[in-house]
Amino acid sequence: MIITKSKPFEEVLKELEGESKIFIVGCGSCATTCETGGEEQVAEMKKRLEEEGKTVTGTTVYEEVCHELNTKRKFRENKEAVEAAEGFLVMCCGAGCQSVREATEKAVHPACDTVFLGNILRLGNFEEKCSLCGECVLEDFGAICPVTRCHKGILNGPCGGTDNGKCETDREKDCAWTLIYKQLEKEGKLDRFSRIYGPKNWQANMKPGRVIFEKKGGE
Amino acid sequence: MTLLIEKHAKPSIQEILESGTFLVTGEIGPPKGSNIDEMIHHIDLLKDKVHAMNITDNQSSVMRYPSLGTAILIKERGGEPNLQVTCRDRNRLAIEADLLFAYTRGIRSVLCLTGDSIPVGDHKDAKSVFDIESVQLLQLIRNMEEGKDLGGNELNEPVSFYKGAIVTPEANPIEPQMLKFRKKIEAGAQWFQTQAVYDMDNFKRFMEQARKIDDKVKICAGLVLLTGPGQIKYMNNNVPGVFVPENLAKEMEEAPKEERLATGIRICARQIRMCIDEKLCDGVHIMAIGKEDVVPQILEEAGVDITKL
Ligand code: SF4
Ligand code: SF4
Numbered sequence: 001m002i003i004t005k006s007k008p009f010e011e012v013l014k015e016l017e018g019e020s021k022i023f024i025v026g027c028g029s030c031a032t033t034c035e036t037g038g039e040e041q042v043a044e045m046k047k048r049l050e051e052e053g054k055t056v057t058g059t060t061v062y063e064e065v066c067h068e069l070n071t072k073r074k075f076r077e078n079k080e081a082v083e084a085a086e087g088f089l090v091m092c093c094g095a096g097c098q099s100v101r102e103a104t105e106k107a108v109h110p111a112c113d114t115v116f117l118g119n120i121l122r123l124g125n126f127e128e129k130c131s132l133c134g135e136c137v138l139e140d141f142g143a144i145c146p147v148t149r150c151h152k153g154i155l156n157g158p159c160g161g162t163d164n165g166k167c168e169t170d171r172e173k174d175c176a177w178t179l180i181y182k183q184l185e186k187e188g189k190l191d192r193f194s195r196i197y198g199p200k201n202w203q204a205n206m207k208p209g210r211v212i213f214e215k216k217g218g219e
Numbered sequence: 220m221t222l223l224i225e226k227h228a229k230p231s232i233q234e235i236l237e238s239g240t241f242l243v244t245g246e247i248g249p250p251k252g253s254n255i256d257e258m259i260h261h262i263d264l265l266k267d268k269v270h271a272m273n274i275t276d277n278q279s280s281v282m283r284y285p286s287l288g289t290a291i292l293i294k295e296r297g298g299e300p301n302l303q304v305t306c307r308d309r310n311r312l313a314i315e316a317d318l319l320f321a322y323t324r325g326i327r328s329v330l331c332l333t334g335d336s337i338p339v340g341d342h343k344d345a346k347s348v349f350d351i352e353s354v355q356l357l358q359l360i361r362n363m364e365e366g367k368d369l370g371g372n373e374l375n376e377p378v379s380f381y382k383g384a385i386v387t388p389e390a391n392p393i394e395p396q397m398l399k400f401r402k403k404i405e406a407g408a409q410w411f412q413t414q415a416v417y418d419m420d421n422f423k424r425f426m427e428q429a430r431k432i433d434d435k436v437k438i439c440a441g442l443v444l445l446t447g448p449g450q451i452k453y454m455n456n457n458v459p460g461v462f463v464p465e466n467l468a469k470e471m472e473e474a475p476k477e478e479r480l481a482t483g484i485r486i487c488a489r490q491i492r493m494c495i496d497e498k499l500c501d502g503v504h505i506m507a508i509g510k511e512d513v514v515p516q517i518l519e520e521a522g523v524d525i526t527k528l
Contacts, residue, residue: 156354157399159333160387163459169336181395199351
């Protein structure tokens with residue numbers, strides 16, 4: 001799940017300065033769960049923009065705005081409203097925004113800040129557990145990611161800042177290394193803790209990432 | 220090969236520790252800004268009173284005059300530096316290059332740290348690097364000593380350093396800390412300075428455990444000068460891995476305001492004496508954080524003269 005936070009409305013208004021006709025795109029997947037770009041938030045945004053004197057030429061909320069072909073199809077379905085718009089306000093992640101970028105030549109504006117790939121602990125409560133490093137090392141660490149959940153991404157044990165199982169950077173956050181230690185202890189695999197892990201390959205997924213899967217036979 | 224410093228004015232940390240002499244080190248905290256007069260004053264004040272001086276590397280993630288520049292300055296003024304290197308602000312290329320430079324300028328000992336996190340410092344929006352961390356930094360140096368950089372490429376000549384690391388005797392939980400201590404030794408650490416210790420009973424227990432893991436590695440107790448009840452409260456509440464026990468807090472509280480510093484000096488001197496007399500460890504590292512002026516006084520009160528150790 002891609003976690004997003006809504007930008008302050010004033011900031012959104014600033015982005016839209018000089019454009020009076022706006023088309024709003026929301027996302028039925030992550031941004032709906034985050035309540036940043038679902039049906040409700042899109043309707044609310046429409047209302048507020050209209051109160052500010054903008055014309056909302058149309059809105060659409062569909063699954064996976066990050067799917068570029070999908071987005072182009074949705075734009076064709078909403079041809080009239082899309083053509084009438086001077087700009088697009090995208091209420092989902094940065095990937096969704098750039099998917100819209102590919103579907104139009106007009107101005108595209110983000111309504112959200114995209115923060116991380118998150119696990120859903122419960123509704124409205126998300127936590128980052130994987131930062132997409134491109135070379136997964138979970139196997140060695142009791143399936144608790146030190147790259148992401150340790151603030152410093154340490155691979156060889158706790159820093160001096162660990163405090164009663166909490167992280168020095170934020171007492172509300174668990175120290176990943178206390179968690180890893182306890183987990184490996186439970187599994188009887190403390191030998192993994194004692195192993196020295198050399199420098200990580202930070203270029204395992206060279207930015208910007210790109211993957212093309214070979215088509216399997218028959219297709 | 221040409222080292223730009225031909226003659227070392229002082230014995231190295233390695234020579235001192237390996238000869239069995241009790242090591243006394245101090246610390247220099249570089250200033251924020253280009254005026255280094257006060258720092259030079261501190262260097263000159265300490266260079267003959269302690270065996271060597273640590274130089275902090277953007278300590279607490281606060282940008283300052285660089286540790287490498289200060290280490291060279293100490294060398295130039297006839298002192299012996301212990302260069303602290305953290306992994307927070309530089310990636311492996313930058314660290315390797317710095318180490319080449321340090322080596323050619325006669326720096327012989329490096330303390331390997333991961334570094335504090337960016338948000339505790341004064342550049343809260345900065346990108347943190349942590350390309351490698353303390354254990355990997357020790358490995359990196361060992362690699363360079365074997366003539367290779369981390370890219371696997373040959374160096375035209377290797378480097379050589381006495382490799383130090385830190386350990387936190389008050390860590391909670393302690394078990395992972397001890398496992399990491401062992402890993403640091405495996406990765407090449409030859410000596411340790413500890414995070415600040417005050418509870419000497421706990422320190423003794425830590426030393427017993429540490430000696431069991433490795434009875435050859437050298438360990439020096441980190442001592443931070445106490446300056447008043449406010450600082451004690453702050454450290455107990457905000458500095459992980461540091462714990463000032465009740466009896467010391469009380470000793471400080473009962474001291475009249477104008478005698479607080481003197482009380483801190485007395486406590487520190489007492490700890491140093493205890494480390495020496497009871498042969499608790501191989502040396503002490505005195506951190507006077509901003510009060511470097513009183514280090515000679517601490518040593519005097521402890522009856523320590525490094526020329527006579
Ligand atoms: S190691 Fe961590 S960041 Fe990398 S892929 Fe695995 S879970 Fe994600
Ligand atoms: S306290 Fe734990 S999680 Fe936080 S930076 Fe240190 S080792 Fe990592």
